[in-house]
Amino acid sequence: MITSNYFQGIFALASLPLLVHGDLVKVADFGPNPTKLEMNIYVPTKLAAKPSIILALHPCGGTGPGYYKQTKYPQLADTGGFIVIYPSANHDNNCWDVASTKTLTHNGGGDSNGLATMINYTVSTYKADPKKVFVTGTSSGGMMTNVMCAVYPDLIAAGSGYSGVAAGCLAGSPGSSPQSATPTCADGKVNKTPAQWTSVVKAMYPEYNGTYPRVQVWHGTADNFVNYPNLAEEIKEWTGVFGISFVKNVTGEPQSGYTHMVFGDGEQFTAYSAAGVGHTVPVHESVDLKWFGI
Structure with missing residues (x-):
């Protein structure tokens, strides 16, 4: 005879997090997800104790699974024991x-809010180190890297953004994709002083009085899509947020050009210009x- 306890046991198992290691896995329910983002996660077979987390953000037109195939973080996770989250934006031409x-407000109900939920889910499910959460991304993902560092400095320890723009550069634009956005930002024509940019960042989470994430950014001199002045x-x-100034250039690092x-x-902020x-x-x-210290 199948008892009610049997069904209770089945339902209890079904409600447990899906702990699959060594492959990219879709997470159907990770918590509040106001903009209906998709979450995929890579957990290595050999997971470190209190592992670090990297949130890896795809460019416009991309997907989390696509960025998973394009980057080497999963292979590095296999040896380093950290976790990689590969989310997908399913709106505005798959742009963040x-x-x-x-999205430019802490817990404001935008894409940044859903990404923060993914981080909290991963910390809780895999007993990850909440002080070792990092974010990186390319193009639109690089833009969102800056936004996450500004909007969720309480969650992010460091960021590395590729070919993006300053957090708040697109504020007020009707969209964030090449098709929907006001072109001024991508054209490199949104210009502010360090003090003005600092005010923009602080306004995203005015109650926050702690330390901001360590940030590094990358940009190509021949970028005519998200123009180099960004x-x-x-x-x-x-540099405005951290109150620091330029010290020196190191040529040929990390590679020629x-x-x-x-x-x-x-230690707080660094930038790479790619000729x-x-x-x-x-x-x-x-x-x-x-840079992340992994």
Whole structure:
């Protein structure tokens, strides 16, 4: 005879998190998801104790599974024991919303809110280290990397954004994709002082009085899609937030044709300019992991 206890046991098992290791797995229900983002997660077979988490954000037109195939974080996770979240934006030509008031507000109900939910779910489910949560992304994902560092400084420890724009650059635009956005930001024509950018960042989470995430950004000098002047605006934004100044250029780092721009003590913010590189700068996973401290 099948008893009610049997069914209770089945229902209890069904409600447990899906703990599959060594493959990219879709998570159907990870908590509040106001903009209906899709969550995929890669958990290595050999998971470190209190593992780190990397939130890896695809470019416009992309998907989490696509970015999973394009980046080397999963292979590095196999040896480093960390977790990688590969979300997908399913709206506005698969671009991350980096323009609306909702996403530019802490717990405001936008894309950034859903991404924060994914982080909290992963920390809870896999007993990850809440002080070792990192974010990276390319193009639209690089834009959202800046936004996450500004809107959720209480969750993110460090970020690495490729070919993006300053957090708040697209504020007020009707969309965030090339098809829907006001072109001023991508054209590199949104110009603010460090103090103005700092005010933009602080307004995203006015109650926050703690330390902001460590940030590094990358941009190609030949980028005519998200124009190169956006690198200068990112630099002004984060040097303003940290209250630091330019110190030196290191040429040929991390490779020939690149210039590493060092600010302050080099521990809070750094930038890479890639000579002759268009949209987008290739992902430098090993540099990211070093910046993250993984």
